[in-house]
Amino acid sequence: MSPEEREALARLLPSPGEPVLPNDRHDLLQEHLMRELAQDVTATSDVSATQETGTAPGPREPARRRRFALIAVPLATAAAVAAVAVLGMAGSDTPPTDQEAVDLLNRIATVAAEKKAVTVRDDQYVYISTQGSEKVEDVQNSGTQTFRRANWTAVNGKRPGLARITRLSGPALPGHDVPKGTPEDLTLYSDPNVTTYRELEALPTDPDALLKKIYADTKDDGSINRGQALERIGEMLADAKLLPELNAALYRAAAKIPGVSVVRNAKDFAGRPGIGLSFKDRDDRDTWVFDKKSLNYLGSDEVAVLGAGVVDKVGETPGT
Known part of the structure; x- marks a missing residue:
């Protein structure tokens, strides 16, 4: 993974000042991220092998596109869940102002x-x-x-x-x-x-x-x-x-x-x-x-x- 890609992934994670995900969601997201990083290493190896041997790595999608697509879905879902939770809590305590x-x-x-x-x-x-x-x-x-x-x-x-x-x-x-x-x-x-x-x-x-x-x-x-x-x-x-x-x-x-x-x-x-x-x-x-x-x-x-x-x-x- 290039430094640019790592920085892009880091920006997708909540900053310390933003609402924190629940522990179970955080653990699940971390596990998924580590799994994707491992897959990325394999995909990078396959690409290297292709460049060296000229043999295609099989039906796997291009590593970069697949990696960002898979990571973006759980992150977006987690963010949506967190946003709904925050809005729900605020709505129960403070009704909207007209x-x-x-x-x-x-x-x-x-x-x-x-x-x-x-x-x-x-x-x-x-x-x-x-x-x-x-x-x-x-x-x-x-x-x-x-x-x-x-x-x-x-x-x-x-x-x-x-x-x-x-x-x-x-x-x-x-x-x-x-x-x-x-x-x-x-x-x-x-x-x-x-x-x-x-x-x-x-x-x-x-x-x-x-x-x-x-x-x-x-x-x-x-x-x-x-x-x-x-x-x-x-x-x-x-x-x-x-x-x-x-x-x-x-x-x-x-x-x-x-x-x-x-x-x-x-x-x-x-x-x-x-x-x-x-x-x-x-x-x-x-x-x-x-x-x-x-x-x-x-x-x-x-x-x-x-x-x-x-x-x-x-x-x-x-x-x-």
């Missing part, structure tokens, strides 16, 4: 940041109106209930609020046999799992710092399972509409989480059409829905946000 979806999230963030901030007092209440559904599992009456709900939550979380729930369809929850279409008022106590307006207000508005805090608060490592962080961001979007800087930061933080894709024709739970964003790492893979023109957040395909604002008393709605 640049169109990232750009859309950043445009939504820009629109959100331009909203006018509202001055809020501790003695006021945050009003959020939603429409969603809930599974009812009862021995006599089971199914899915569709409801409309209005929450009045104290700005500082230190006073009881009010939840007004209206069943639109489906079975009633056990112990809540209120006729369909009739509002049922329930006292809304402070929930440690719910972030109050003041707590939202205290969150960082730098997207990187915000995402780092969300990862820490949800014990989400941010590499393999990003579902918990996305769940937390989704839970804050309705209330964050009242805090433009935080609202924008939440969308920009979400844009840093891989696996987002655009759903061009989406609908929120109330049936309002819009453009959607879906995240691979959400367990339920729900879709955030935005108005196509204004890019205002409408809710998701599981919960529609019908209204949000700040009022002085429970039972009031913004503008009344």
